[in-house]
Amino acid sequence: MTGHRVTMLGTGLIGLFYTMTLHGKRGRDRVHVVYSRTPERAEAFASEWGIPTSTTDLEEAIAHPETDVVVVGLPNDLHEQTMELAARHGKSILCTKPLARNAVEAKRILDTVEGAGVFSGYLEDLVYTPKTLKAAAAIEAGQIGKVTWARSRETHPGPHSAWFWDAEKAGGGAIVDLGCHCIEIIRTFVGKGNRPLEVVCWADTLVHPIEAEDNAIALIRFESGAIGQFEVSWTFRGGMDLRDEVAGTEGTAWTNHFLRTGFEMFASGEGGGYVAEKAETASGWIFPVGDEVVELGYVDMFADMFDALDGGRAPRETLYDGYVVNAVMDACYRSAQSRRWEPVALEDWRGTGVEPTTRTRREHDGKVVIKEEQMPDGRRKLILKDESSGAFTDAVVDA
Amino acid sequence: MTGHRVTMLGTGLIGLFYTMTLHGKRGRDRVHVVYSRTPERAEAFASEWGIPTSTTDLEEAIAHPETDVVVVGLPNDLHEQTMELAARHGKSILCTKPLARNAVEAKRILDTVEGAGVFSGYLEDLVYTPKTLKAAAAIEAGQIGKVTWARSRETHPGPHSAWFWDAEKAGGGAIVDLGCHCIEIIRTFVGKGNRPLEVVCWADTLVHPIEAEDNAIALIRFESGAIGQFEVSWTFRGGMDLRDEVAGTEGTAWTNHFLRTGFEMFASGEGGGYVAEKAETASGWIFPVGDEVVELGYVDMFADMFDALDGGRAPRETLYDGYVVNAVMDACYRSAQSRRWEPVALEDWRGTGVEPTTRTRREHDGKVVIKEEQMPDGRRKLILKDESSGAFTDAVVDA
């Protein structure tokens, strides 16, 4: 029943969400040390959340003798050196997403951490939303048949912190910020053992005066034939659009994590001063989310991480997953430049092969059944193909 | 950081939900003793949930020296004697809803427990759903102005356990089973200090061959003029319909807790064998809920209860609230018989008065402004009443 003591690196929005989650309802794990580059922020954060120790010394934070887990919530360009340090001090490492700015950096991180033999996990919260977990379980159980297509969409009007907009620090724009979520969600639905083979990607800077892309769309072709599709944008208006759609040979799954979750409010603006988070307006129709740290997956994510650590098993999301995501993003950037499909370069692929998505071939009266549908009178209508002549016909048969 | 050790009384659906919640993600409170009337169920439950002690002896369970909190998850007819016992043993008491079968019984329970000076709480989970908590906070902050109307609806095809159908054990039918939720949700939205004055109620047994009502609708008039409205049914088809709607002078709030929460699946039925909970079918379009114990309020409810206990404060939901709910339900049953409005009999009312729901009277050109609306060209259209002549006119004015 004992919990873990955590060193939290970073006091930005992600560090805040992580700490809110850990110090949330009746939990037994606690942030014990917090690090920020500026002493004021470190102290204010420690004071607000009841954290005993705050520091501006990164190694001191990591090496603190009373913590066993280091959570990396720093800008992307600091991930590698931070995790190297944490690995050297033998701490368990949980790293925010994306793992790195590109696959080369990600691979070095992976090798360092795995080489050090410490526990590690990849904090991809959106794979842990309660809806995603339940949908993934249903899909894994075969309820929608073989997955043919998975769409993941994350769009909003742009990030809150300045460093996200700096392509050098971030490693890119909307793809690196939002696409990393989408890619891992898509992998979750098509199956993590399903190798991403190649990618075609469009990226453009349509609205903001920046170098990095503020809009991108990509298609990812997997070994099974399934296609992944992500849409990311820093120019969407109307809040945060966070939706996934999956099509299978026997069904469909749709999840909406933000704008339409069964909670709707209209305010004339002449009542009190409450402002819904991530809504663009404080009046009119707004669509709040119940408990954000639950709905966005933070609670289930940390539960899995600490349970995995306690249980001596790998968590659902590992640094290796982070590396695969970086490799897919690299292919996206290459494709946006080359304007053609680009292979996903994975020097280390740990999957063991999947079956292609095909349905059993059936015959009726010596012809191939193309499609079968139920008619209102209970009979079945078949579309048939005569393979010798190539002719298509239909036939109506009793049920 | 230490938690509580709980005696769980009852291993039915509600005991299961409570235990799932307490033993859920990284929590620090634990069920330590479980009681059931049948030894097999007690043992199986203890084994499934890793509970050290199981027993069929009620007093032994309550008096167990290693637990400090007793959770009452037994049929309604056993609440009074159980809480009397728990109070006598000085335990903290958390009682499931409804508190009792009627207000007289509820008042005796309240007096006993309050008299004993022990901590107590009323386990009304639906007031604690993340959506309800956030909507209540927005409403309390005045965002939708003064509440004029609150509708709470809970309907499904009927309860799972036999005793619910027995009016003697339960104290009634759908009103006692479901209406108790609705009444407390309505009180949460109109304000708990807003006295429920009177009730008109229709109740009928339309479908099931039982004596108790399987359908009921009631209106509750509050001191402020606000009207509460609940609809309960054991004959609804299509899953569980759990929706609340609130209207205020400056806005509107709608919550949907089950059927349309942004998670939708279609299954042909020819894929795998997953069955969504509380759906009536395993194929076709189904509407799962992400994490039920979160979405239905159990997590936030127990967090508030234990935090209140630790913090020496009253929880959001007290046994007194349970007593008020019983008094409203008693008035519903009287009204269903008398076929007229019936006063809510509350010998112990702890509210301190509320203001009536009225808007400020405004004048324009010596006439009363009845309504004002914005026109497409930006001007404002006023409906006016000349109080001396009684005549209604309209006028268009510049913005």
Added chain:
Amino acid sequence: MTGHRVTMLGTGLIGLFYTMTLHGKRGRDRVHVVYSRTPERAEAFASEWGIPTSTTDLEEAIAHPETDVVVVGLPNDLHEQTMELAARHGKSILCTKPLARNAVEAKRILDTVEGAGVFSGYLEDLVYTPKTLKAAAAIEAGQIGKVTWARSRETHPGPHSAWFWDAEKAGGGAIVDLGCHCIEIIRTFVGKGNRPLEVVCWADTLVHPIEAEDNAIALIRFESGAIGQFEVSWTFRGGMDLRDEVAGTEGTAWTNHFLRTGFEMFASGEGGGYVAEKAETASGWIFPVGDEVVELGYVDMFADMFDALDGGRAPRETLYDGYVVNAVMDACYRSAQSRRWEPVALEDWRGTGVEPTTRTRREHDGKVVIKEEQMPDGRRKLILKDESSGAFTDAVVDA
């Protein structure tokens, strides 16, 4: 293929909607004469809609030799004298809703018009929305079993024209303005031959400084045992809420006619100047309706009226229906005063009796089956009642 020539009485919002519909897409019926009390409005309306004749003389408009149909779109207090005149001139009469200010007036109108032997129809558009017609057909075909409950809700921030607010001219407030729609929608779903027996109603003036009610809720008990429920308000914020819900022993039907019809827009307010109709704001999330005269039933309504006239049959909605609606509304006002259930006084009831809503009694092992549900493993769980002992038990049986 020839159409009808119409005398349109009234140039308010309803006259506008009617004329938009008749002069809409490729129709063959036309407004030929328009009447308004003020010459400017009559002329402007005629000019805008290409109507050959305009007049301020009511009888001249009605008696015009080149029109065969008179559409009454005047305030409620003018209905009786207008229809008397139209009947005397032998014209076909289509009257807007409500038919009259009360049932006595409605009955006199009915007798006059039926006595004159002219064709007549009741322009209750909301019964003719494409969704309502299709839902009604499905329900009539038995798809949701026997109807047990029908809820109809119409709420908005209050009417646009001054006379609606004048209880003397209108005959009442929100009940007369909006409840008349709801009552006829409810009758459509529970069956028009299903006699409305009695009513309980709450009405109050919560927000606007008027005498008439600005909010009301009523329950209507029908001969079959089915319950109707309507909610009307002139104080709703957020647009126009126009929803119906029907519960049956074998299913459920929900329709939403305005706020959530699959069309959603967000506007920052810094783009162009389009304003969505009936939305309270021009920016933020708004919910437009595709083609309002279609979606609100006007197109199907007039098609039925003229087809009935051409085909020598009664339309779906007759003046008799209008009379029944007035009788229900009268009972609502009586109940709001007496504060108890009040009978619906119908001196002329043309229904021929309906069966009560009951399900077949089934037995299992000598016990009555209270409820049956499917379990995840395919087996069935039965709740049983032993009629001799009164005891409730459950049993699990193979499928």
Added chain:
Amino acid sequence: MTGHRVTMLGTGLIGLFYTMTLHGKRGRDRVHVVYSRTPERAEAFASEWGIPTSTTDLEEAIAHPETDVVVVGLPNDLHEQTMELAARHGKSILCTKPLARNAVEAKRILDTVEGAGVFSGYLEDLVYTPKTLKAAAAIEAGQIGKVTWARSRETHPGPHSAWFWDAEKAGGGAIVDLGCHCIEIIRTFVGKGNRPLEVVCWADTLVHPIEAEDNAIALIRFESGAIGQFEVSWTFRGGMDLRDEVAGTEGTAWTNHFLRTGFEMFASGEGGGYVAEKAETASGWIFPVGDEVVELGYVDMFADMFDALDGGRAPRETLYDGYVVNAVMDACYRSAQSRRWEPVALEDWRGTGVEPTTRTRREHDGKVVIKEEQMPDGRRKLILKDESSGAFTDAVVDA
């Protein structure tokens, strides 16, 4: 007030929809001659719809002296010869979608019909749905700013008639069948004068045993920088998914034409035998559409066509639009083969240039404003870029 007499070529699903629309509510245009290849179908269709003349002779049908308009509702491989014949006989021509099997064929048709100087129109119904028309008007008025992205999705389990599955007759698979709708919807939202420059497309045959593609996704880059995205599938499960989404610099528009339009039913399957159209099941939750010929645009489409013919103007959708659509589809097929972006080859482009999608550059304190957002306290947070140093910072300013 006189209407048109139509020769209907084809009695399949599309001919049925067209005739239902023309013979619908109080219309003044009528099908006067119907042609089918088989005499039984021609006669049965004529008899069902009250059509005076039926024939199996194509030229006789086209040349019939009592009709002035020919509607082409035949398989794609018959379009060219049919329209050549109709043009030769000087008839007005309305052609179903797609115009042809490829752009070369489409261009020949266009030249023939335009050369003959007869009136013509392209029957792209989905551009005429009431929601699409209203959304397009709002977008044209600038309400959502400059369009950056338009997604159009049409997926269902596959077509009903055999010839659709025959790539030779149809000209392709799901792209030709469904993509033609999506492309024209996208053009409607990004602006028809906005030249489609290039395309990248994925197409695959994942489920059905056919040669043609049963799934495809394409991106279309327009002159303004806007990106179009279509998703088509013959393997979707759950009914027909028909949705459009548009993003602009100042807003968002979403339309759902089929599965979620505010009409929802649950049926246990033990009630009556009604089956919802295009639903895959007759029980469970189903999502009917109100009036299909209205909601899918047929009514507004024919109204525009005949009004244009009567008014001596071009209709909203012309054969030229059909040609552009074919050219985009040709580029899709080329891209699916070449696996790279392919130019859209348009030898005849009639647009006159559009402005690129860019927002005004603003400065604050000598730095470029990257993003501005409102904070809960009313102040504004700016993300700024120092163009000389390239550094990103943020600043909070008073409103």
